[in-house]
Amino acid sequence: MATQVSRSILFTHTRPQQGFRLLELTPELEELLTSKDAPALELKSPSTALAQAVIDPSAQDYVNLCTPTQTYRIRQVQSSNSIHILRPSNGEISKADIKVVEEEAGDEGTLNLPDEAVTTIAKCSSTLELHIPPGGFSAIPFLEKSLRLYDRRSDDDGDIAMDDSAASMDPLDAAAVRKIREGVWVDIPVSRAQCELGWMELCAFVDAGEEVGCWRPSARARLGVWRRLVEGAVLQGIDLEKQFLVGDLWKSVLDEDEAAEPPFPRALLEAVVRRICVVDERPALADEVKWASFDKVECAQWVGETYLAAIAPGASSAIGRSDFLRAWKDCLPEPWRGEAVLSKLTNGCYKSPDPTTIHFVEPSQREQNSKAAPTGPAAAAKAKNTRNWHELLKVRR
């Protein structure tokens, strides 16, 4: 009986067809796109140079979809079915054509025609799917390749590399700095938030010395900054665990005769302060770090790792453990010396080739180790849950 009342809808094909793409959304993306002030998203791929420098083992050419905070890899999945996109139509077709669908006239002499119509305006043979690889996305490998290494030593006075104008001509204003920074990020195929995080993690900074440039300080340079910073703070009686003015800290770092020619750019000091300051108080990258305070546990950990990365970056340069611990303690303000114990370092950030020595392990190397673990049954179980045959086949291969 329902059949009696159900209407039939004329189904037509419109030419010319339009071009559409179908993108499968994750729940977070759906929420974002349907929110009131939905932000514009970005499809990003690395610049040619970066794509060659930072090789992604899983894909040669790729496009990432970036929300302000999140990154997804786009995968085009072909379908053997045809997927049509319909829209309502007035069904304006010629009388001759209608015979395809309906006998011309019923006994009543009227066309037995559906008066409503939908029409297909596009056909898609593939869908774009999104996924996040197990390690997630990070801007750091890209930043490491795009920023220049800053490796001037500022910790010992006799250093001759310290000749030129670390003293900047004209300090750049905040807007100019932002623009330069964003110029770098355009080519990095991850979200803004991830770019910011990586930038900050590396203590990267923009400097207008002899030429405007974006830098990432070497571990040695960062350690140098830290040493000067502690020295200055102790001399000027700045308690690093309580809120202090970064401007005061900068003044305390400078020797009397250095005010005109600082040992390193102020932007580098600010980048280091931003990296190690208490996370909750960390201002957005767009804002100036005016006030800061350090947490001794996190700070001591950063110093330990930075020291190790500077002095013993790899197996060939391993140093004695007790020497390391002593040096680490010496880098810290007096009351923090108790923090210098191996158990406070990030898991996997160091290796001991033998019981008395120690060396640093690069973060990229660490990830490989932890990535190697979840193969076998866990990965197979994961693939079983997926409805995607690409992944099913990948595991079986």
Next chain:
Amino acid sequence: MPSIKLHPSSASSTTKATNPQTPANPLPPLLQTPTGLAILELQGTINVPSSNEEENEMIDSPGSNPNIDPASVFETPIGKLMFPDYSVHNPDDTKWMKRAYLYVGRYQRMTGEVKKLPRPVAVLQRHQGEGDGEELEVVEIVRYKIFFKSRPEPVNNV
């Protein structure tokens, strides 16, 4: 520039749908979207007699121009779409989703169903950006599809 902007559905595309010239949407409300776009998936292909060569180029290029000269647009009837168990009197009942018919011509019928998509699908289209470069826009987010997975069967004319 390696970055392409993807805009969320803009106000302009929503107003397009409320344009008085837009035909009424004959699909059950569950399948209706603000812009009227819906997804129909079928196993196989609908062969439409192609009058010229443009067919193949148009099909999968996201770059084709949506602002086509209306005079050159024409519709070819394919058949009829029916939801035999759907009743306007009982819109909350979803049992009707289990059955849908697509008549192709007068003597062939495919049986299918209306399915909720496992994940909502955004329909993207090229968007005229400010000045340079390609930009994309989310035209619609679709949550259901009309799905015909079986082969057509012969029927008498209805």
